[in-house]
Amino acid sequence: MSTSTEFPGPVKWVDDRLGIAKIGKKNLRKIFPDHWSFMLGEIALYSFIILILTGTFLTFWFKPSMAEVEYQGSYSLLKGLHMSEAYASTLDITFDVRGGLLMRQIHHWAAVLFIAAMMVHLLRMFFTGAFRKPRELNWLIGFGMLFLGIVEGFIGYGLPDDLLSGTGLRITNGMIQASPVVGTYMNFFIFGGEFPGDDFVSRFFIVHVLLIPGIILALVTAHLFLVVYHKHTQYAGPGRTQKNVVGYPLFPVYTAKAGGFFFVVFGITALMGALMQINPVWLYGPYNPAEVTAGAQPDWYMGWLEGSVRIFPGFESTFWGITLSWNLIIPALIVPPAFVTLVALYPFIEGWITGDKREHHLLDRPRDVPTRTGIGVAFITFYAMLWIGGGNDLIATHFNLSLNHVTWFLRFAVILGPILGFWIARRWAISLQRADHDRLMHGLETGVIMRSPEGKYTEKHQPISTYEAYSITARDRLVPHEIGPETDENGVRAPRRALNKARAALSRFYFADAVQKPTAQELEEAHEHAHDADEIHELTEDTETYREVTSDRS
């Protein structure tokens, strides 16, 4: 590879003009660590590619127009009905374009998977602390893509102009109108007049096929560039430090793995599109503001917003002739943006609380930071309760429950659930830490009972492997943020004392009850103690290496 003379003709031709050998040499040998959880983001990337390919196919036949036409296609149950061109062309794609229904269904399933994969990827980032310095900005980029993906999906769901998505848009229209002062103006701006008007399909179309995909594509590029620039994080293990990356080169290992995985994702999505019916717009019928259907829900990623509105008690107040619909303002315009902002800014919040300014390239296991894990579970529980609320009617009918009971349960669960979830997850993580600590200090229980000459019974313990011991002890000791003395040497009070005190209190809470990893000395002592207690006289090879490694780390 060092000299371009080795290349075959065409490659040399390209290399002479573009210098690909130099770029390739550096980047094809780029090392990435290996773990299944590092492939979750790939699912999202591949789904996005599938979305672009199938979406392009759909644009060849879709007519983004709200002009009224009489349907004369081959679906007899709607024949002769007046509808928008958008809906009629969607029916044509479904029933009269070869492969059209399959493409529509792959496109829709890929959208479902795209956003789900981004969310799973985000959870992996969260629970392993991958968002810490220097990756906070990449977390924000990822969050931006998730947000845009959701908007993109919702707009795409509205394009066919069917009864279901029309109802969804009507709800969105209501939410926009609920914004104090600006609501009506915003609504007229978006829909070009009274809802539904004649404009939204053509407007949404260009946003859906050009604007948002373009921005997402730019963000994907930035996201991947930063992954390469920061180098990928890795889980702790022997030989893995904050300063290296242990894994395989991009070529040939990851080109094969990722390439193969792309085809698996495409294959599974295609199978879903072929076998599982999604968004049967012909059953919904064309949108008509006078009609509505039971079980009108948005796609899953908007479900938590729907649920938020569904479970919120209905009340509104009127001031000087202006109605404030609190039943929309709070659950649609205050709670969701506040929650999203909180999660988006979490890396900065955690950084501020812990006072940690170091770079992190080794990932945490969820148990290593119990409070963060607890907060993550609280976030999930909060989201899940709202999400369930979005399907409260189907839950009521399918489990023979009262709709009102489901709603009232969720009203409490959305507040109490996250608290309970936080507490359980945190204690669970701490218990796992303690179990790790025990394994490290006392080793494995062998089940071999020893009797000493005095008649004392003890169980023989086997030290754990070096590999495991290293992995367990690679984490940092968790030290609360120190705020320093009350006054400096001249007796002047430190500035912003109250804020710093609050920060220290939060920091103590953050690290309270967490089990610290033992120092080398503690480990040594535990080991000596174990020898006395267990009457183990022979020092095995394992024990020796194990001690060597741990003392290296400290």
Next chain:
Amino acid sequence: MSEKRPSLSPARFLSARRRHRSAGLVVLLFGLLAVGSAYAAFAPDNAVADNSAQSQQIEEGKKLFAVGCSSCHGLNAEGGGNGEGKMAGPSLIGVGAAAVDFQVGTGRMPAMQPGAQIPRKAPAYSEKEIEALAAYVASLAPGPSVPGSESYDVSKATDEQVTRGGELFRTNCTACHNFAGRGGALPNGKYAPSLMGVSEKHIYEAMLTGPQQMPVFSDQVMQPEDKRDIIAYLKALETQKDPGGFGLGRLGPVSEGLWGWFVGIGLLVAVAVWIGAKGVKAKGAKASE
């Protein structure tokens, strides 16, 4: 005129007396007698036969009612309490035969237990018994009768009628029964049931009588042909195969999301774990080389 008196032939006698001043009266009497006898000979016989069959059916229905229905609806279908001041069953006077045929024919009545809503189940009575019960309830006061099969026969429905039925269905029914007639939730444990597997007659009767939570769509509100078109659309939906594959219950995005997460993401994560595990093996193989 008096000379003609000795002739006694009846024809001559009648002919001679035809202009007698009481002749009209006599003819009228004869006429009445003839009509009366003819009526007595034919009509009363029929009426007696009819009455006996119908009253027998009503009588039979009344007996069945007394055994199976009266504990809640009262001995004379006047409605009844449960002994704690709450209504056990409403009055059935004036609900008509159609309501009985629907409620008993779909197994909703007799109800197993009181609740937010009485569910559909296998009917407890035979068709003859249902007819008897319906006849008894219909005999109490006029109400909608069981529709004739011509009013809900949708086998000859045209495409236009089906399309029209779909539009009527979406305007009047989907708000509770879902876009594909799969049912939906109503407040406090009540629900709009699924319309799948319900006979044409029962759908028609439900619209006509408005059972439980359902509003009444009387013939003045929704014409008989509107009802028939809606049934035609529903039957077309029911028999229609899902062109996109497995229909996921035709419940909309909630079941789609569920399948997307459990099947889609579940499978993909499983594959990711599998590929990840392959990597470890590859490492071992390389190290040994």
